[in-house]
Structures are given as structure tokens and as C-alpha cells.
Amino acid sequence: MWMAHFVKRNRLLRPDRLALADPNRKLTWREFDDRTDALACALLDRGIEKGQRIAISARSRVEVLELYVAGGKAGIVVCPVNPSFPAPEVEHIVRNVEPVAVFAEQQIFDRLGDAFGDGFRVAIGSEEYEELTTTKVRELPLPRQDDVFAILHTSATTGHAKGVAVTHRSVSACYTAMAAEVGFSADDVMINPCPLFHGSVVIGLALFAAGGALVLETEFTPQRWLADVAEYRATKTFLVPSMARFVLKAKAFATADLSSLKDIMFGGAPMPEELLRECLEKFPAPMRCIYGITEGGGPIATHLFRRGEWPFDVAGTVLPTAGRMLPGYHIEVQDDSGNVVPTGDVGEICVRGDGMMLLYWRNTEATAKAVRNGWLRTGDVGYADEDGFLFLVDRRNDVLIRGGQNVYPAEIERVLATQPGVLDVAVVGAPNAEWGEVPVAFIAAGDEPPTVADLIGACARELASYKRPTAVHFVDEIPRNGAGKLLRRVLRDRLAAEAEAKQAAAKETAGAASGAQGAAGSAGAADAAGPASAAGAAGGTGAAGSGQA
Incomplete structure (x- = not known):
């Protein structure tokens, strides 16, 4: 079995080389x-049988990888749980996978109480x-390639997380693809x-299986990342775009020794064009896009961006590619009929x-919707060029329809993200009586924030009128x-709450106006109703720090 094999092989070839590290071990x-x-033997001795599930909830630390590998060696299914999930989300996962044992940091047990159910509990890092x-x-049992290795839960960006069941075959296929394309080796050290x-x-x-050393960071700070790269002479790392931005802005960046880096992987969220250009200019290593999806087993496509190379200029709009398919994967862009x-x-x-995944755990309806004729529908909208490069436009579920025309939030976000003073941006659809939906922008700004007029002006210059944010x-x-x-x-819920509050305020104002009418006459009622009517016509939210366009 590959999970036991790569550990045994690396032990034979490099027994005293660093395999795994975190801040404490x-x-x-x-x-x-x-x-x-x-x-692995301890899990079996506790009565856990092959195919049963154990839950793990902890920050990134050595013990989490130990449990992954021990479960793989014993044929026990590992179910990691986001340590920041609230109790209702944890309870949903526990009902779905029914773990017979739970391993978590003590502070997580303390916070979540009984959310983990009735399985026996072990505090990670404890004497037990x-x-x-x-x-x-x-002697340990030998899992088969098509046995479930782990149930990885989706990000729950739109609702309850779904359990993605991946097999030993899935994980080993993804490892083989990554090792072949990225070139992981025993000489690599990766900061994660x-x-x-x-x-x-x-x-x-994948890096681990190739014999390289994996350094885990329990909590990300740019200072810690810079120090770890220098201390371990790291050759590879993985950053989400927001992490890369924080690193570049850190005071210690100017004097940090990053000369060992050979490959900086990024993914998890769209990389703004201006940030990618800045990374290529300031980091000593090329930037590698990793495009993946949990249901696909992880990474499914990649591209290496090098300084001075920017070959993708499509119809006058520069759009960074998500890369080309990894070995062993086949990717197509399909319509609704397949x-x-x-x-x-x-x-x-x-x-x-x-x-790709085996299925959504105990969710046949979602599995049938996601997998059609052997194809996994990723939910991402995009296109491919004649050379097989993928370009992502947006998430299918994020597309809003304004007056019958599709509006892709990511397209608006790319324009806003390039404006001075904008640190982060999100665009969502807000209900609108006239148009059905309209785009609304949320901006996290720096010390010198842009004005609403600046932002709307930038959109007016680069986007069609129906794509411009209304607020x-x-x-x-x-x-x-x-x-x-x-x-x-979360942002849609905020808009809904603000709209509900506005309606309640309007009713209260109308009620006050009605009461005032009897005492002061119709003229007073008109004065009271006027401001509320004006606000309704403008579509204003009344929220501080907001602007209408």
C-alpha cells in the first residue's frame, strides 16, 4: 500500500533526515x-475496525500528519474537521461520518463541548x-487502492460542508501527478x-512522499514564514494570495534571506493580476499557480509564471491562466448538456x-449532480485556448443575472483590486426589484482608502454599464x-439583514407618519414620508462607510 510504502522507503533511504517539523517538534x-x-496499532487495539472513521480537529501540527498516515496504514478512514468551525457545523459533520474516535486539541474540546458526539476522545499533545x-x-492490515482513505469536507462557502470521500488510489494518483509536474524530490524542504x-x-x-521535508506552521504570520524559509533553507512553499500580500508588506521582507526558494506555489483563491506581477518582481523564485478542487482529489492543473513572462493577453484583457491539466487528469469545458x-x-x-473523488459521503443526490457520465463538474466557469490553457471566469453559483445578462463578480473584482488603496475586494449580487439582481462591492482598504467615485470611475472605464457596482x-x-x-x-447575509432593517425602519416611519397625520394633518405626513421614499428610490442601505453609485 502506497501510504505505508513511501514512509518505509524514505526510512530506508534517509532514516536520519528531517521528515516533518512544526514549532514544537x-x-x-x-x-x-x-x-x-x-x-496505527493503537487505533486497532482500541477496537477501531478497518473502514471506520476517526475525526481530527487541530491546527497544523505534526500529530495531524501522524494520524493521516497511521489511519492510512491501518485502513481506518481519516475525517479532518476545520478547527474554526462552530458547534452546529461540527455536529453536522459528526452526524454524517459517525466517527468512533475523535482526536483534537484540548482547547477545541473545551470550546465545542459535546459537538463531537459519543466516540472516545484523545487530546492531541497529551500524555495519553x-x-x-x-x-x-x-502486523497491520493491507488496505486496497479503492478503499476510502479520507473524508475531506468542502469549504462550506454556500452552506453545510459536504464530505468528499477520496480513496487511496485518488491520493496516490494526485501525488504522482504533482511529483511529475512540479518535480518534488528528497532534496526539497517545503514550508506549509x-x-x-x-x-x-x-x-x-506529495512533497512528503517524494522524501522531502515538510515544515508546518501552526499559525501563519509573515514574520514566521520569513524566518522559517531562512532557517530551513526552504526550496518550496504554498501561499494563498492574501498570505503573499502580507509577506510583501512585512517590514522584515526587505532583509529576509529567501535565496533558497525555487518554487512558490499559490492557490485557494484568485490571484489579482497586480499582486501576481508584484510577486514576480519581488520574490526570488517563480510563482506556480495550483488550480484544484477537493472533489478532484486536490490539484488538477498548474502553470509556472516566471519574471518577464506574461504571454496571456486575451482580447485586450490580461487574465492569468489557471494552467494546464496535470498528468493523469483530463479536463474539458462543457455546456449544460455535457x-x-x-x-x-x-x-x-x-x-x-x-x-477525483469516489463520492460525496452519504449524499447520493449531490454525487449524481456533481458527477455526470464520469465527469466531475467543478462548478467553475471558464474557457480554454487552443494550447489547453485554462482561464477561470468565476464560480458558477456566484454568477448573478442583471436584467437577463450574466455578470461575473470575479471580473468586477479584478478591476477593483488594481485600484490604489484596495487591499481586498468582494462582489456579490443584491436583490433588486427592477433588475432582479445588481452587483454590490465590498472593499477592505489600506491607510489611504480610495473614494467611491474613484472605484466606480475605474469600473466605468473598463466594464460595460450593466456590470458596474451599484453600491x-x-x-x-x-x-x-x-x-x-x-x-x-456572509456578505449576502449582511445585505439581506440591512434590507430587512431598512424595511422595518420604513414601516416604523410610516406608522409614525400615520400617527402624526391625525395630529398635524396631511402636510406633516408628507414631510415624514418624503425622506423614506427618497431613500427607497436611491436603494440606499443607510450603513456607515457605504456609498451608492
Whole structure:
């Protein structure tokens, strides 16, 4: 079995080389193999059977990877849980996967109480956990390639997270593809500041399986990342775009030693063009886009951007490519009927290959909707050129329809993100009586924020009139999850709450006006109703820090 094989192989070839590290512990390949063998036997000795599930909830640390590998060695299914999830979301996952054991940091147990259900519990980092890693080793069962290895939950950007069941075949196929395309080797050291509870864990496992050293960061700060790159002489790393922006703005960046870096991977969220250009100018290594989806097993396409190379200028609009398909994957752009669209036409990006998920756990309806004739429908809208390069336009569910015309929020966001003073941006659709939906922008700004007029003016210069935001809201930060993905539903909920509050205020004003009419006559009623009517006509939210266009 590949999970046990790569650990044993690396132990034989480099027993005393660094395998895994976090801020509190460093393990050689010999130590890692011993601990995961013992942990696998301890799970079986506790009565956990092959195919049963264990839940893991912790920040990125050595023990999380130990549990992944131990579960893989024992044929036990690993179910990582986002440590920042609230109790209702954890309860939803627990009801779905029914874990017989839960491993979590003590502070997570303390915060979530009974949300993890009735399975036996072990606090990660406790004496009890350490005792499990010294269990007497015996022969382990041999999982099959098509056995479920893990249930990785989606980002829950639009609702409850769905459990993505990936097999040993899926993970090993993705590892093989990444190793072949990216060139992972035993000489690599990778700094990973990203969480380990979704599909991005496969990138770390791919480097790990190749024999390289994986350095985990429990919490990301630009200062810690810069220090780790220098200390470990890191050759590779993975950053979401917001992390890259923070690193470039850090005071320590100017004097940091980043000379060892050879490949900076990025993904998890769209990379603004201006930020990508800045990264290429200031980082000493090329930038590698990783386009992936948890349901696809992780990464499915990649492209390496080098300084001075910017070959993609489509119809006068520069749009960074998401790359070309990884080995072992096949990608098509299809219409709603499953037909391949002509080169350059927009459709839904679909993928198939050994790396894709087996199914959504206990959700046949969602599985049937996502997988059609062997093709996984990613939900991403985009197009491909004649050379097979993918270009992402937006998420299918994020497209809003204004007066019968499709509006892609990502297109508006790209324009706004390039404006001076804009740190982060999100665009969502707001209900509108006349047009159905209209785009509304949320802006997180720096010390010198732009004006609403500046932002709307930039959109007027570059976008058709129906694509321009009808309102701009300035916020402290744009809501994103641990993977850096935008939580548009949070912003939609805010707009809905503001609209509800406005309606309530209008009713209250109308009621006050009606009461005043009897006392002061119709003229007073007109004065009272006038401002409310004007606000309704303008579509204003009345929220501080907002502007109408």
C-alpha cells in the first residue's frame, strides 16, 4: 500500500533526515515511521475496525500528519474537521461520518463541548496521545487502492460542508501527478502555512512522499514564514494570495534571506493580476499557480509564471491562466448538456481521472449532480485556448443575472483590486426589484482608502454599464475561510439583514407618519414620508462607510 510504502522507503533511504517539523517538534523518517506504526496499532487495539472513521480537529501540527498516515496504514478512514468551525457545523459533520474516535486539541474540546458526539476522545499533545505512539507494533492490515482513505469536507462557502470521500488510489494518483509536474524530490524542504483539513493537504503529502521535508506552521504570520524559509533553507512553499500580500508588506521582507526558494506555489483563491506581477518582481523564485478542487482529489492543473513572462493577453484583457491539466487528469469545458464547447467559449470546467473523488459521503443526490457520465463538474466557469490553457471566469453559483445578462463578480473584482488603496475586494449580487439582481462591492482598504467615485470611475472605464457596482461598502476585512476562499454568503447575509432593517425602519416611519397625520394633518405626513421614499428610490442601505453609485 502506497501510504505505508513511501514512509518505509524514505526510512530506508534517509532514516536520519528531517521528515516533518512544526514549532514544537521535529521528526526524522525513522521516528516518523516508528510513531505512525505504533499509532496505527493503537487505533486497532482500541477496537477501531478497518473502514471506520476517526475525526481530527487541530491546527497544523505534526500529530495531524501522524494520524493521516497511521489511519492510512491501518485502513481506518481519516475525517479532518476545520478547527474554526462552530458547534452546529461540527455536529453536522459528526452526524454524517459517525466517527468512533475523535482526536483534537484540548482547547477545541473545551470550546465545542459535546459537538463531537459519543466516540472516545484523545487530546492531541497529551500524555495519553504520546502513550499511543509507543504501542507495541504488530502486523497491520493491507488496505486496497479503492478503499476510502479520507473524508475531506468542502469549504462550506454556500452552506453545510459536504464530505468528499477520496480513496487511496485518488491520493496516490494526485501525488504522482504533482511529483511529475512540479518535480518534488528528497532534496526539497517545503514550508506549509496552510491548514491540513481539506484537499490542499495532498500537496504536502506529495512533497512528503517524494522524501522531502515538510515544515508546518501552526499559525501563519509573515514574520514566521520569513524566518522559517531562512532557517530551513526552504526550496518550496504554498501561499494563498492574501498570505503573499502580507509577506510583501512585512517590514522584515526587505532583509529576509529567501535565496533558497525555487518554487512558490499559490492557490485557494484568485490571484489579482497586480499582486501576481508584484510577486514576480519581488520574490526570488517563480510563482506556480495550483488550480484544484477537493472533489478532484486536490490539484488538477498548474502553470509556472516566471519574471518577464506574461504571454496571456486575451482580447485586450490580461487574465492569468489557471494552467494546464496535470498528468493523469483530463479536463474539458462543457455546456449544460455535457457537450464540449468550442475553443475560447465559456462553459463549466469538468475533470475526470483517478484522482477525483469516489463520492460525496452519504449524499447520493449531490454525487449524481456533481458527477455526470464520469465527469466531475467543478462548478467553475471558464474557457480554454487552443494550447489547453485554462482561464477561470468565476464560480458558477456566484454568477448573478442583471436584467437577463450574466455578470461575473470575479471580473468586477479584478478591476477593483488594481485600484490604489484596495487591499481586498468582494462582489456579490443584491436583490433588486427592477433588475432582479445588481452587483454590490465590498472593499477592505489600506491607510489611504480610495473614494467611491474613484472605484466606480475605474469600473466605468473598463466594464460595460450593466456590470458596474451599484453600491460600495467599506469593511474592515473581507470574510474568508481558512483556505483563503471568499465567503460570499456572509456578505449576502449582511445585505439581506440591512434590507430587512431598512424595511422595518420604513414601516416604523410610516406608522409614525400615520400617527402624526391625525395630529398635524396631511402636510406633516408628507414631510415624514418624503425622506423614506427618497431613500427607497436611491436603494440606499443607510450603513456607515457605504456609498451608492
